[in-house]
Amino acid sequence: MLPADMTNSPLLSIHSHRPKIAILLMFGLYCSVSMRMNLSMAIVCMVKHEGSVHSHLNISLPKGCVPQTNVEYSGDLEWTSSMQSMLFSAAYYGSLFTSPFAGRLADKYGPKLTFMLCLLPYTVGTYLTPFLARSSYTAIWIDRFIMGIGDGFLMPSLGSVISRWFPHSERSTVAGFSSSGFQLASLISALFSASLCKTEWGWPSIFYVFGTMGSAWMVLWCIFASNTPGESKFASVVEKQFLEGKVAKRATKQVRVPYRKIIFSPAVNTVYFCFFAHNFATGIMTALLPTYFKEYLYLPLHKVSTYTTVFFFGQLIAKYGGGMLSDYLNNTNKLTFTNTAKLMQGGGSYISFFSLLGLSFLPTCEDPWWALLFLGFFGLGASMTYSGYFTSLVSVAPPYAGSVIAVAMVYANTGSLLGPMMVGLIGHLTGNSPSKWIYVFLLGGCLMAISATTYLLWGSADVQPWGTVEANTIDKDTSSDKDSVEGEDIAGYARFEDSKI
Numbered sequence: 001m002l003p004a005d006m007t008n009s010p011l012l013s014i015h016s017h018r019p020k021i022a023i024l025l026m027f028g029l030y031c032s033v034s035m036r037m038n039l040s041m042a043i044v045c046m047v048k049h050e051g052s053v054h055s056h057l058n059i060s061l062p063k064g065c066v067p068q069t070n071v072e073y074s075g076d077l078e079w080t081s082s083m084q085s086m087l088f089s090a091a092y093y094g095s096l097f098t099s100p101f102a103g104r105l106a107d108k109y110g111p112k113l114t115f116m117l118c119l120l121p122y123t124v125g126t127y128l129t130p131f132l133a134r135s136s137y138t139a140i141w142i143d144r145f146i147m148g149i150g151d152g153f154l155m156p157s158l159g160s161v162i163s164r165w166f167p168h169s170e171r172s173t174v175a176g177f178s179s180s181g182f183q184l185a186s187l188i189s190a191l192f193s194a195s196l197c198k199t200e201w202g203w204p205s206i207f208y209v210f211g212t213m214g215s216a217w218m219v220l221w222c223i224f225a226s227n228t229p230g231e232s233k234f235a236s237v238v239e240k241q242f243l244e245g246k247v248a249k250r251a252t253k254q255v256r257v258p259y260r261k262i263i264f265s266p267a268v269n270t271v272y273f274c275f276f277a278h279n280f281a282t283g284i285m286t287a288l289l290p291t292y293f294k295e296y297l298y299l300p301l302h303k304v305s306t307y308t309t310v311f312f313f314g315q316l317i318a319k320y321g322g323g324m325l326s327d328y329l330n331n332t333n334k335l336t337f338t339n340t341a342k343l344m345q346g347g348g349s350y351i352s353f354f355s356l357l358g359l360s361f362l363p364t365c366e367d368p369w370w371a372l373l374f375l376g377f378f379g380l381g382a383s384m385t386y387s388g389y390f391t392s393l394v395s396v397a398p399p400y401a402g403s404v405i406a407v408a409m410v411y412a413n414t415g416s417l418l419g420p421m422m423v424g425l426i427g428h429l430t431g432n433s434p435s436k437w438i439y440v441f442l443l444g445g446c447l448m449a450i451s452a453t454t455y456l457l458w459g460s461a462d463v464q465p466w467g468t469v470e471a472n473t474i475d476k477d478t479s480s481d482k483d484s485v486e487g488e489d490i491a492g493y494a495r496f497e498d499s500k501i
Helices: 018-046 081-109 111-135 137-151 154-165 168-197 204-224 237-243 259-264 266-295 301-331 337-361 369-387 389-393 398-429 436-458 490-494
Strands: 250-257 484-489
Touching: 018 081, 018 111, 018 137, 018 154, 018 168, 018 204, 018 266, 018 301, 081 111, 081 137, 081 154, 081 266, 081 398, 111 137, 111 154, 111 204, 154 168, 154 398, 168 204, 168 301, 259 266, 259 398, 266 301, 266 337, 266 369, 266 389, 266 398, 266 436, 301 337, 301 369, 337 369, 337 389, 337 436, 369 389, 369 436, 389 398, 398 436
Parallel strands: none
Antiparallel strands: 250 484
16 A cells, blocks of 8 residues: 555646546547548538539529539539438447447446447448448448447447546546547548548548548557556556545445336436437538538538538537536536526527527528528537536436436437438428428427427436435345346446536
8 A cells, every 4th residue: 555645646647647548538539420420521522413403493593603513522423312311320320229238338348348349340431431332322321330330339438438547526627628529520520521532532532541540549549548547557556546446436236227217207308308309400410511511502612611610619619618617607506506407408409499590591602601600609509508418417317327328329319310311301302402401400490499498397407316326225125126126337327427528
């Protein structure tokens, strides 16, 4: 045992291995999200241009609006709008397959392995994309589905690493830093992909470059990562001693997971609907913004990448600003936890609603700058809601947050899946008319407004009466209870505690 004065190991110390773990987490999220999103930017260069939808429908364009038919969009793949939407949805089908049990696997076998299981199919699938895309549409759809299977391990693995490596006082900081890989990927990959698309190697170079990034990350992860500080070859004895007793450990007693109460809880179901609505609206933006800019606003490729980043830049600002505001209101007792969550959820969702309302009617190919304004505000509003519904997600039943989140990810992935599918369906019903985007944005906006109203009425960020270990401890005489019984893994719920991702 080390003396007490030798067991202090600050997070930002040059001798600490924890910053390296945090950087690996951020870079891992950056790589996975980039490989998932690069198709949305590349597809505007991949698909064969068949002429303007306006000219196809005999609709006259306003003066000054010029369809982009130049070499920047000279793709060779003949994929319809519906086929493109189905392709974007394929990864979410795969994620739905693994989401329900990914958290348990991360806790049982360790997040080092499950994080690798996330990046491995993404990396291999990204390398194969150029070949498969030219070979068969079915083959590329299956490739994206398999990539989605790996994606189901992403969030549980992230949370499990944080709970095992970082004490309670550091988790909010580390969760915010590491999860910024999502927004950084959205910002950087759009600009980078647009530049690669215009090179002599064309759109296939996008997938080769990002596949190489994924390969580099896996090598670094294998070398420097470990499931726990005690297994690490790089963490010092002082750091291991410091973390002992401060990070998540497995409890010894058995508790029942109150699945019935989780499923039928008004507070939990309100959060699930908010998660669904959020991912429905943001899923459309993530997958199809470049297509919207190309088909409706007729933007050249270099402007498409710039306009696309505005939405994600707004998210990045509100992510940190919203979290800091929530912590300030809670720590100074100016508002209760529930009222703070309602402020962020209601305010963010209504901002998103009005932003999508404006985006439905004001931007045109003559005045595309309106899209910049409303996309920026939509990014701010959508990211504010993380401090609302997501705070509730980890607060209503802390010991069972792993189980609550597992169900929540099914709702979230369903929203992400249905968003792009609805774009294809509405496009089919409207004959691929430009008006399809009006209906799409209005639908997403209405869902955000409904989620705000329901959360204001029934949402809660307080621990529910059934949401404690004491309320569900197993007695010998009740071992036949119908609720599921399992050894409670503290890492299963602590992985998202206090992390407003």
